[in-house]
Amino acid sequence: MTASIDLRVWRQFLAVAEELHFGRAAVRLHMTQPPVTQAIAQLETAIGVRLFDRTRRSVALTPAGEALVPDVRELLARAQALPARARAAAAGEVGRVRLAFVSTIGFERLPAWVREFRTLCPQVALELVEATGDVQLEALARGEIDAGLMLHSPGFAPAGLKRVAVAAEPLVLAVPARHPLARAKQLMLDTVLAEPLVVFPRRILPSVHDAIFALYHAAGRVPAIAQEAIQMQTIVNLVSGGLGVAWVPESVTQFRREGVVYRGAAEFTATGRRRAALDLPGCETSLVWPAQNDNPALGRFVDFVRER
Missing domain, CATH: 1.10.10.10 (Winged helix-like DNA-binding domain superfamily/Winged helix DNA-binding domain)
Known part of the structure; x- marks a missing residue:
């Protein structure tokens, strides 16, 4: 016995x-x-x-x-x-969801979701890790995370993954506060495109990177890259230090960094006369997860996000 x-x-x-x-x-x-x-x-x-x-x-x-x-x-x-x-x-009421996220969704929306989900499903452990899109894709492929919240250009979510679009936002221009562009009543696009650019490497956000570069190429320009940085907060800090301007998701404006001014599409024009706002690039945030998923707790979280 x-x-x-x-x-x-x-x-x-x-x-x-x-x-x-x-x-x-x-x-x-x-x-x-x-x-x-x-x-x-x-x-x-x-x-x-x-x-x-x-x-x-x-x-x-x-x-x-x-x-x-x-x-x-x-x-x-x-x-x-x-x-x-x-x-x-x-039924997905007990278990674990390993969720990666990009920093932009973490400024406001994600904390509120985490609080609410933990209240609704207290027996589901929601484990969070901040990671850029390229890191998330590798972790999903290795089975190290269950899902990710990642940025991409509208409609350009990674292939082979299920997704729910959770946010759409324009890109805005981050400008050093002491730069003349920060005080200009009207921004000439051609003038902005001539400024040194602080940008993220293409590997971490390829579709948005390509959309930004397409804006320059359509105007017959090649971006003058002053510095690359991975995290949006770091990019904004570099702009504050005067290294250049940067195109960032609008949600980044919640990261209130002294020495930085944000200018939106309504403040741009392609000519010297005020006219309708330019059609600047935008981005989406999606919740993505493998098509072959057998984690009921993840299914519960996906349903929760869809309802939001």
């Missing part, structure tokens, strides 16, 4: 421990007394520890037996809860 995993024996132990009487324990278990007495004797032999002191008139727990009672109660309670927990896990 493997006493450590035989729940029937532990139920019998607990009944005797609580009744301190083999006969009453047997009645409680709907058994006769001899099998209960025999089971306890076999349990003590198997673990090599005496659990009860017995006389003809009394039964008492030994210190070892008394120490086991709380653990056995917890063991049996957990065992009883297993079927319900399995059903909850199958």
Whole structure:
């Protein structure tokens, strides 16, 4: 007998421990007394520890037996809860979701989602890690994360993944606060495109990178790259230091960095006369996950995001 995993024996132990009487324990278990007495004797032999002191008139727990009672109660309670927990896990109410995210969604929207989801599904562990799009794709391929929130140009989400678009926003221009462009009432696109550019490497956000470069190429210009940086906060910090201008998602404006001014599309014109805002590039944020997914908790999170 493997006493450590035989729940029937532990139920019998607990009944005797609580009744301190083999006969009453047997009645409680709907058994006769001899099998209960025999089971306890076999349990003590198997673990090599005496659990009860017995006389003809009394039964008492030994210190070892008394120490086991709380653990056995917890063991049996957990065992009883297993079927319900399995059903909850199958329904996505219990489990784990490993979620990567880009910094732009983390400024406002993601924290609110995390709070609400943890309230609605308290038994689902939502594990967060900040990562750029290229890192997320590698982690998804290796099975290290379940889903990712990543940036891309409208309609250019990574192939082979399911997705839910969660946000769409324009790009805005981050300008050093002391630069003349920060104070100009009207921005000439050709003048802006001549400025040194702080930009992220293409590998981390290829579709948005290509859209920005297409803006320059359509005007017959090649971007004068002053510096590359991976994180949006770093890009904004470099702009603050005067290294150049940068095209960033509008959500980055919530990162209020002293020394930076943000200018939107309505402030641009292609000529010297004020006219309708230019059609500047935009970006989307999508929740993406592998098509072959067997994690019910992820399904619950995807449904949650769709509702938002």
